[in-house]
Amino acid sequence: MTRRKLPKTDSVQELAKFWDTHDLSDFEGELEEVAEPVFVGDAPIELHLRPTEAEAVRQMAQTKGVSSEDLLRQWVLQKIGNHNGSGQRRKTTATGSRGRKNGR
16 A cells, blocks of 8 residues: 655645545544644735826836736835845846836
């Protein structure tokens, strides 16, 4: 009998796919209870812009080939990095933007 192993991933989609085809009772000896949440989602923040501002953001995002949400998130992460005095920039989902200052 081949011993099955639990997947080592943080991907909710991969874990869901795994558990769709496996039975939890087959892994009872490998499971452990945890007190804290394992998967924590993003904390949404609502942002109100004037129509002309929202359109400008959409156009800039389209030019960069990213969503408006990704572009705004990139700007926020840049500001947080600047505020924290961090010389390191985080990799973002927006392409062509690493290492640029002030979104230019």
